[in-house]
Amino acid sequence: MSAPTELVKGNAMILILSCLAREPMHGYRIVRELKDISEGYFAMGEGTLYPHLHQLERDGLIEGCWETTSNGRERRMYRITDDGMAALARKREEWSKFQANMVRVLNTTPEGMTA
Amino acid sequence: MTNCCDEFLMEIDRRLDLPLDKRISVMRELVSHYHEIRDELVESGMELTQADEEAIRRLGSPSDIATRLNAAHNSASWKSALLAAMPFFAWGICLLVQSDRARTLLEIVLGALLLCGSIRELVCRRRPIWLATWLGGAWIAVIALIAHLWPNQCILITVNFLYAVVLVTVWPSRVWRWKGIGYVLVAAGGLWLIVLLAHYHVRPANDGMRTAVGVSGYLACCLATIGSIQVFAMRVFGDRRSGNTAAASLFLFSVFAGLYVALDFHARVLPVAGVSLMGLMIIAFAISRTWGGKAAWLASAVVLTQILLLTIGRSFDAGAGTQSLVSAENLQFLMILLLLSLVACVCILGPMLGERSEQKNRPAIVR
Numbered sequence: 164m165s166a167p168t169e170l171v172k173g174n175a176m177i178l179i180l181s182c183l184a185r186e187p188m189h190g191y192r193i194v195r196e197l198k199d200i201s202e203g204y205f206a207m208g209e210g211t212l213y214p215h216l217h218q219l220e221r222d223g224l225i226e227g228c229w230e231t232t233s234n235g236r237e238r239r240m241y242r243i244t245d246d247g248m249a250a251l252a253r254k255r256e257e258w259s260k261f262q263a264n265m266v267r268v269l270n271t272t273p274e275g276m277t278a
Numbered sequence: 279m280t281n282c283c284d285e286f287l288m289e290i291d292r293r294l295d296l297p298l299d300k301r302i303s304v305m306r307e308l309v310s311h312y313h314e315i316r317d318e319l320v321e322s323g324m325e326l327t328q329a330d331e332e333a334i335r336r337l338g339s340p341s342d343i344a345t346r347l348n349a350a351h352n353s354a355s356w357k358s359a360l361l362a363a364m365p366f367f368a369w370g371i372c373l374l375v376q377s378d379r380a381r382t383l384l385e386i387v388l389g390a391l392l393l394c395g396s397i398r399e400l401v402c403r404r405r406p407i408w409l410a411t412w413l414g415g416a417w418i419a420v421i422a423l424i425a426h427l428w429p430n431q432c433i434l435i436t437v438n439f440l441y442a443v444v445l446v447t448v449w450p451s452r453v454w455r456w457k458g459i460g461y462v463l464v465a466a467g468g469l470w471l472i473v474l475l476a477h478y479h480v481r482p483a484n485d486g487m488r489t490a491v492g493v494s495g496y497l498a499c500c501l502a503t504i505g506s507i508q509v510f511a512m513r514v515f516g517d518r519r520s521g522n523t524a525a526a527s528l529f530l531f532s533v534f535a536g537l538y539v540a541l542d543f544h545a546r547v548l549p550v551a552g553v554s555l556m557g558l559m560i561i562a563f564a565i566s567r568t569w570g571g572k573a574a575w576l577a578s579a580v581v582l583t584q585i586l587l588l589t590i591g592r593s594f595d596a597g598a599g600t601q602s603l604v605s606a607e608n609l610q611f612l613m614i615l616l617l618l619s620l621v622a623c624v625c626i627l628g629p630m631l632g633e634r635s636e637q638k639n640r641p642a643i644v645r
Contacts, residue, residue, distance in 0.1 A: 190307065191314040208338025209315070210290075213307060214346030221355065229306075239307050 165206040175215040176224075177258065178205060180243060180251040183225055187242035190216060216241060224250050283312060286334045293344030295522050296351050297405060304347060312337060345568075352524040354407040354564035361408035362528065362564045365392055365415025366535065366557035373550045392416035410525045411560055414532030527572065531563055535579075555582055 171178070182188060182196045190212055197205040219225045224247035227239050243251070287308060294301050312333050319329035337343070354362060368388050375381040396412045399405070535556035559579035566572045 189310075189314075191311050208336075208342065209311060210308065210337035210340075210343035211346055213304065213311075213343070214350040217304075217347065218350040221350065236310065236313065237306065238310055239303075 166201075166204050168207070171205055171207050172211075175207070175212075176219060177251065177254040179212075179215055179219060180224065180247055180254070183241055183243040184248065184251055187240050189238040189240050191238075193241075219247070223247075283330055283334060286337070286340055287312070289340040290344045290347075293341060293348075295348050295524065297522055300351060308337070308343075349567035352522065353567040356565065358407045359561040359564040361406070362411040362532075363557040363560040364408070365411055365532070366553045366560060369415070370550050370553040370557065373553065389416060405525070407525060407528065407564060410529035411532035414529050524572075528560070528564060531560060531576070531579075535560065555579070 178197055179193060182193050188196065191209070193216075194207070194209050194212055197207075216225070216227070220227055220241070223244060225241045225243050227241045229237055230240050231237055287305065290308065291301065291305055294304065296304065315333035315336055316326075316329045319332055320326060324332065365388070368391075372381055372384040372388060375384060392412050393416045396409060396416055399409050399412075535553075556579065559575055559582075562575040563572055563579075566575055
């Protein structure tokens with residue numbers, strides 16, 4: 164089962180920044196990491212990753228540069244910037260609060276609500 | 279690459295509205311991603327044809343990818359949008375100054391700032407999104423300043439000519455340099471004509487020049503001029519070597535916004551309100567991500583300008599008791615501006631239509 168497309172799109176920024184916070188990666192690797200870590204839950208149209216990456220780059224949260232691998236293949240590697248780390252920290256905090264409150268609301272039974 | 283992949287990548291390439299260097303970079307990245315998927319699938323034992331099809335399926339819809347990439351690259355950041363609107367806000371501040379001498383001084387500083395800033399970016403071969411409005415703003419600021427200092431039409435022509443030469447000489451695209459000079463001259467001459475005619479038509483109430491022949495001639499000039507300016511914008515900003523249609527539209531927006539203000543330059547309050555409104559609209563236009571959003575802001579700008587012109591601007595003229603808001607004078611004025619607004623909308627949104635019709639003939643960079 165994979166995540167609803169709109170949910171993935173809406174949270175692509177935090178997902179990408181989380182991957183890049185670990186180490187610099189190219190686009191394909193980011194997709195692979197997301198898929199592997201989430202056991203296939205976060206599967207996105209791989210081409211639509213790039214608009215998100217380019218937007219993050221324009222916002223100064225990540226930076227990209229071309230690198231050539233040992234087999235001569237060109238890859239554009241992305242790394243997170245200091246602003247990106249700060250943005251990720253803010254997003255993590257927002258998510259923690261959101262998740263905690265979401266769980267609290269979902270776990271509230273009708274009896275609890277009337278109490 | 280197979281034909282299937284070729285078609286997929288060319289479809290994306292055709293739909294991208296980005297300057298050439300960005301377009302090449304984006305396509306390289308997508309091709310690299312496609313190779314990664316395909317090679318991995320082949321290594322896992324899949325046949326090349328199947329791997330190819332699977333790689334394309336995983337990349338997603340070409341139109342979706344291109345639309346999102348256009349949106350990511352063609353919307354300005356807040357900083358760029360504010361810089362794009364800066365000429366209009368600065369112009370508004372100039373108009374607020376009561377002293378003629380101080381106002382002239384401020385106009386000189388503004389014109390010089392816009393010109394120097396634009397030329398610096400052009401010489402450094404940079405194309406920030408705000409460059410379009412700075413060039414448009416510098417053009418109008420310089421014309422307004424010279425017209426104020428030396429109300430002699432020959433000087434206006436000379437200034438337009440010099441501006442055109444400076445602009446096109448520093449433009450890096452050699453292909454368009456000489457063609458650009460021609461377009462700029464036509465557009466500059468036309469712009470001068472439109473401002474001059476607007477001056478005669480809008481300001482004097484009873485000087486006998488507002489005849490039917492005069493109005494139709496004026497409108498014919500407007501249409502020809504707007505057409506010329508649009509051609510210039512598309513050739514210089516939208517040639518895809520150094521710009522794109524979003525930048526061309528922003529340039530057109532700034533020129534038309536300047537024209538609106540110039541048309542009612544003699545009303546006492548409107549210029550300040552008008553340039554401020556246009557500044558805000560340029561910010562909204564610049565940060566809009568889609569053409570639909572840009573079109574919505576453009577339509578709002580036109581409607582708000584009409585309301586502003588009809589209420590604040592003309593009611594000030596009517597303050598002396600010589601006019602009412604529904605006078606034939608005002609209605610005629612409104613008709614002219616409405617027609618100009620419609621033509622301006624078509625011109626500014628024209629790049630979008632042109633881009634779509636161009637897709638079939640556009641040479642692909644992916645082979």
